Amino acid sequence: MNKEIFSEIPMRTWNWLGVNEAVVDRDLLVESQNLDIKIEADHQEKMIVEYRKESYGIVNINIGENASLKLTQLQLMPQDCGHVNEINVVLEKKAKLQLVAVETGAKSFASKVNIILKGDKSQADVSLLYFGDGDRSLDMNYVLEFQGRKTVGNLEVYGGLMGASQKIFRGTLDFKQGSKQAKGYEKENVVVLSKGVRNRSVPIMLSGEDDVVGNHAVSSGKINEDKLHYLMSRGLSPAEARKLVLEAAFNPVLELIDDEALRQEIDSYIKERLENE
Amino acid sequence: MAQEKTYIEDIERTLYDIKNVDKSKYKSQSGLTEDIIRDISARKNDPEWMLEFRLKSLEVYNQLSLPNWGPDLSELNMDEIVTYVQPDAKMTGSWDEVPEDIKDTFDRLGIPEAEQTSLAGVGAQYDSEVVYHSIQEDLVKQGVIYTDMETALHEHEEIVRDHFMKLVPPKDHKFAALHGAVWSGGSFVYVPEGVHVEIPLQSYFRLNAAGAGQFEHTLIIVEKNASLHFIEGCSAPKYNVTNLHAGCVELFVNDGARLRYSTIENWSRNMMNLNTKRAVVGKDGVIEWVSGSFGSHVSMLYPCSVLKGENAKCEFTGVTFASKGQNLDTGASVIHCAPHTSANISTRTISKAGGKATYRSAVKVTKNAPYAKCSVNCESLMLDDISRSDTLPTMDIEGDEADIGHEATIGRISDEAIFYLMSRGISEDEARSMIVRGFVEPIAKELPLEYAVEMNNLVNIELEGTMG
Numbered sequence: 041m042n043k044e045i046f047s048e049i050p051m052r053t054w055n056w057l058g059v060n061e062a063v064v065d066r067d068l069l070v071e072s073q074n075l076d077i078k079i080e081a082d083h084q085e086k087m088i089v090e091y092r093k094e095s096y097g098i099v100n101i102n103i104g105e106n107a108s109l110k111l112t113q114l115q116l117m118p119q120d121c122g123h124v125n126e127i128n129v130v131l132e133k134k135a136k137l138q139l140v141a142v143e144t145g146a147k148s149f150a151s152k153v154n155i156i157l158k159g160d161k162s163q164a165d166v167s168l169l170y171f172g173d174g175d176r177s178l179d180m181n182y183v184l185e186f187q188g189r190k191t192v193g194n195l196e197v198y199g200g201l202m203g204a205s206q207k208i209f210r211g212t213l214d215f216k217q218g219s220k221q222a223k224g225y226e227k228e229n230v231v232v233l234s235k236g237v238r239n240r241s242v243p244i245m246l247s248g249e250d251d252v253v254g255n256h257a258v259s260s261g262k263i264n265e266d267k268l269h270y271l272m273s274r275g276l277s278p279a280e281a282r283k284l285v286l287e288a289a290f291n292p293v294l295e296l297i298d299d300e301a302l303r304q305e306i307d308s309y310i311k312e313r314l315e316n317e
Numbered sequence: 318m319a320q321e322k323t324y325i326e327d328i329e330r331t332l333y334d335i336k337n338v339d340k341s342k343y344k345s346q347s348g349l350t351e352d353i354i355r356d357i358s359a360r361k362n363d364p365e366w367m368l369e370f371r372l373k374s375l376e377v378y379n380q381l382s383l384p385n386w387g388p389d390l391s392e393l394n395m396d397e398i399v400t401y402v403q404p405d406a407k408m409t410g411s412w413d414e415v416p417e418d419i420k421d422t423f424d425r426l427g428i429p430e431a432e433q434t435s436l437a438g439v440g441a442q443y444d445s446e447v448v449y450h451s452i453q454e455d456l457v458k459q460g461v462i463y464t465d466m467e468t469a470l471h472e473h474e475e476i477v478r479d480h481f482m483k484l485v486p487p488k489d490h491k492f493a494a495l496h497g498a499v500w501s502g503g504s505f506v507y508v509p510e511g512v513h514v515e516i517p518l519q520s521y522f523r524l525n526a527a528g529a530g531q532f533e534h535t536l537i538i539v540e541k542n543a544s545l546h547f548i549e550g551c552s553a554p555k556y557n558v559t560n561l562h563a564g565c566v567e568l569f570v571n572d573g574a575r576l577r578y579s580t581i582e583n584w585s586r587n588m589m590n591l592n593t594k595r596a597v598v599g600k601d602g603v604i605e606w607v608s609g610s611f612g613s614h615v616s617m618l619y620p621c622s623v624l625k626g627e628n629a630k631c632e633f634t635g636v637t638f639a640s641k642g643q644n645l646d647t648g649a650s651v652i653h654c655a656p657h658t659s660a661n662i663s664t665r666t667i668s669k670a671g672g673k674a675t676y677r678s679a680v681k682v683t684k685n686a687p688y689a690k691c692s693v694n695c696e697s698l699m700l701d702d703i704s705r706s707d708t709l710p711t712m713d714i715e716g717d718e719a720d721i722g723h724e725a726t727i728g729r730i731s732d733e734a735i736f737y738l739m740s741r742g743i744s745e746d747e748a749r750s751m752i753v754r755g756f757v758e759p760i761a762k763e764l765p766l767e768y769a770v771e772m773n774n775l776v777n778i779e780l781e782g783t784m785g
Binding site: 051052053054055057059060215217218220232233234235237238239240241242243244245246247248249250251252253254255256257258259260261262 | 385386387650677679681684687697699700701702703704705706707708709710711712713714715716717718719720721722723724725726727728729
């Protein structure tokens with residue numbers, strides 16, 4: 041098998057669950073496109089990274105003291121190719137990161153995000169939207185590592201799965217010793233639309249520090265029948281009603297995308313696939 | 318001014334640490350060889366198929382590797398473990414016939430007294446063999462069988478053969494294979510269809526010999542529409558050498574049946590506790606696990622419930638307290654295999670003084686289990702910054718009809734909660750005490766009264782300091 045381990049969870053669990061590592065085609069890892077970003081102290085930046093063709097993208101970021109970055113990463117690959125991407129971020133004192141990630145394309149993809157809250161009072165807010173249909177394979181591994189005091193990390197994930205898609209989402213909040221008064225929050229809401237879906241979630245919380253507050257929550261279920269019935273009683277077809285409910289579920293992430301044209305593109309992309317299912 | 322931390326006293330172990338002089342009648346050589354297994358089998362007068370089973374398990378053991386996840390097990394050297402220690406006592410139904418030193422041990426642990434007041438039957442194992450077994454006469458008349466595994470193997474051979482290590486096959490993992498090779502002692506319970514055992518049965522496992530292993534097998538079959546509460550207790554005195562516990566529990570809960578399996582585990586701090594527990598539940602059946610893990614140096618314990626029949630249910634309630642020198646890796650797993658199955662997992666972990674507590678779970682919903690529901694709740698309390706608390710749940714859900722939720726929190730005793738209670742006239746010490754007791758209360762209330770009292774004794778809280 042021409043496969044290679046692309047990412048691993050920080051703490052292993054039962055092998056039969058198949059979630060300890062993400063394995064990808066070795067060919068995808070041969071050549072990477074690297075983007076190194078340094079945000080100088082006290083500066084504010086916004087950036088958009090788009091993936092639209094087969095690639096291995098690596099984004100390395102250092103955010104200086106009191107600086108901030110809003111990074112929007114959109115993966116809108118054609119549905120017949122593979123893709124891997126990774127983001128590595130180090131935040132200095134009082135630095136802020138807002139990461140908005142959308143993973144809706146590619147036949148199969150793996151992504152890993154490693155955010156180190158190194159400086160005291162640094163903060164990372166991560167919002168992720170993923171959508172899987174057909175026989176697509178989605179593999180995501182996000183780690184927020186709390187090193188500094190009074191650091192804050194939020195990881196909010198909204199997913200939709202249909203067809204025979206398979207997804208693994210691993211989200212880790214890792215409180216290192218000394219990260220006093222750190223706060224970490226993680227939630228994943230998954231809406232499942234088809235019987236053929238396989239949905240795996242691994243919300244990990246590791247702590248070597250007592251003076252922290254950590255919470256994580258995962259919910260996975262089918263689309264809310266009451267909402268569907270209400271919308272259908274207002275004249276919408278079942279397909280239209282499902283679209284509307286899913287759009288509402290994704291809205292917390294979509295509304296963070298500043299570029300109206302891109303937001304519309306993602307919206308249309310998802311709608312089209314809902315219609316084709 | 319630095320604020321002093323809440324001080325939670327270590328578990329009081331004096332009662333459990335009293336050692337008896339080792340008067341064993343026979344001890345196998347240390348290590349694990351075919352000769353040792355043949356010797357154990359011959360001494361137990363195993364049927365031929367059981368000897369073959371043991372030898373096949375040894376082969377599997379030698380083929381399998383140690384797990385590449387979980388706590389470090391490199392301290393365990395099987396060449397130094399004595400796998401079979403026969404006490405100088407025969408199995409009896411009268412405490413008067415149990416040798417004085419062994420009886421004294423169980424007296425101190427309160428077993429004969431509990432038998433008089435709140436149990437319908439008792440089994441007591443000392444090292445590798447059961448030395449005492451009893452059951453109330455009216456249960457015998459209703460067809461209930463409660464005996465040691467060796468007796469069951471001879472008197473109910475076909476039932477044992479049909480069920481033994483069918484739920485936990487030796488190939489499951491290395492220590493399941495070890496168990497299959499060297500198992501000794503344990504309890505067998507059979508509850509006939511429609512019989513409700515109103516008062517609990519209890520088996521207590523005591524390991525006295527230094528450097529020994531205990532490998533008891535518990536096999537419980539609850540037939541259709543029957544019910545049982547089974548309690549398991551275990552302890553050992555502390556030695557400077559590693560002891561090993563690799564027991565195996567197999568529970569068969571048939572259609573409409575209900576089984577509650579309660580455990581308070583208080584092994585000594587030199588024990589590697591690598592135990593395997595699994596239940597299969599039929600249509601409309603219910604398995605309830607109540608699990609308290611307080612002792613051992615290293616624990617790997619994750620009771621598994623296979624919900625095989627439609628509308629089968631699992632309730633899991635667990636508490637783990639890891640202190641100095643302890644790495645307690647505990648949790649639960651649930652496999653939903655049929656429609657409308659449901660599970661509720663609720664755990665609390667506490668870590669202090671450098672202890673490491675890990676909550677690990679797996680919820681698997683197969684495509685044959687539409688309308689499955691599972692709720693997982695895990696709360697972790699850390700009492701200092703030199704300890705560790707890790708939470709590692711996994712959910713694997715197929716299909717679109719399952720409703721699965723997971724929540725976890727981690728943190729320490731909040732100053733705000735203390736302040737609030739103090740503003741209501743409660744002293745700081747009492748406030749802290751209330752919060753910690755409240756933290757484990759959901760577990761304590763599920764335990765039989767005498768065990769709830771024991772747990773409160775185990776979590777002995779001593780407070781000092783003032784608000785900074």
